[in-house]
Amino acid sequence: METRKVQKTNSPAFFLFSITITAAAFNCIWWLITSSNDTDKKMLLDDSTNLLLLLYTLSLAAGFFLTFNKLITHYWSLLAIMVSVLTSISLSRADWKIALLMLLFPVLIFITNFAVLGLKSFFGLIASAFMSGAVMPSILFYFKNGGLTQNSSTLLITITLIFAFFLAPIFIASGPLETSTGLIFGLALIINLSMKGMTHFFWINALLILLTWIFLAKLTLRQKYRLPIYSMMMLISGLLFFYQIQA
Template structure:
């Protein structure tokens, strides 16, 4: 870690904790969500392909962390992105060009994310990453694990996509008005989607969490380096509550 050019020596311990936490959270969300409707009896059942898929998602989550936090130079992002691109090419070559294209989309977006001229740290970047993290990636992962997609699973991805949009809004949008509106729209839509299922204890717990995030947590003045780990953790709680609600 001494070779990594963090801006302050005191940030190195925080870097290790936050990158590990964020990586674990994103991967936990992606892989656990695959079984939201009982789609898989056993995760990682496809041997080498499952291991490569896990390496791919780990590389993506590390790259997301580096791209959105300001502790470490974004040049280091090229390492996990290169791994993700290599895995995407290998898996796609074993499958078909459509799978390869879908797997390549996310790392290519992450390459472009730090480029200031593209202004992707904005509502456009938020919608892009929400769609890829909440819809494209889970769809590809389930297909690679099971060989097909179910209608129920595809429908459930709207909930996951909206969750990413709602909880990552504070990271991508600096304008208070835009953040308020995006959070209001995505949060309301998220509550509506959740209300389709049984109104049990998990449902009301999730509603409270969403409302508290919109009213208070989104208004917290957090330093850039704290935002992604903090909102990722809150997002994980919300997704777990949604899954408990559906499977109760």
């Protein structure tokens, strides 16, 4: 009997595109919004601190992608998690509270890899959205602005809702729960964005959120396509929010 080679359907190019767009989405939202005009004071960081912070955020985004991707084994996420842990320790040697805060997200990504804990679910979505939308920006605000201000604190709710809405299809399988979760977080996000000023950036973003929810409710995407596609939409939404608060 003739033996045929099985062609791989997951090309390296698609893997690189997927991890790049995911890392770009997470990091653009974290770095741009925490650099917006809504923050009251700025601190000058030396180049080494900036590089370590960037390495920390990039490794977290990579670890998140590798945990949920269906292209290569999720055990590769352990390498990214280790990098984020080492950089967090290096950055927060003088303050144990910041060290603890910086270790929370890597720990969450690590334990998400254990199916027995059931964190690839609605509860995992809530935890990851909180880490991505509240904890991570708070860390950047600490290093860049010296801490949270009243203006920067209000941004955390919006960022958390952005992550909660666009990551819902990653954590929740297609079905009524995914649709209803997307509807709840989508409406909450639109209402929150409207409070920042109804500029044309808001209306474009609201339309994007609505179309994303319809897309989410009507189509069933293969798991390997979900993270890069919704990350791309999240990136666009985050950029629109950034320009909205800059206007």
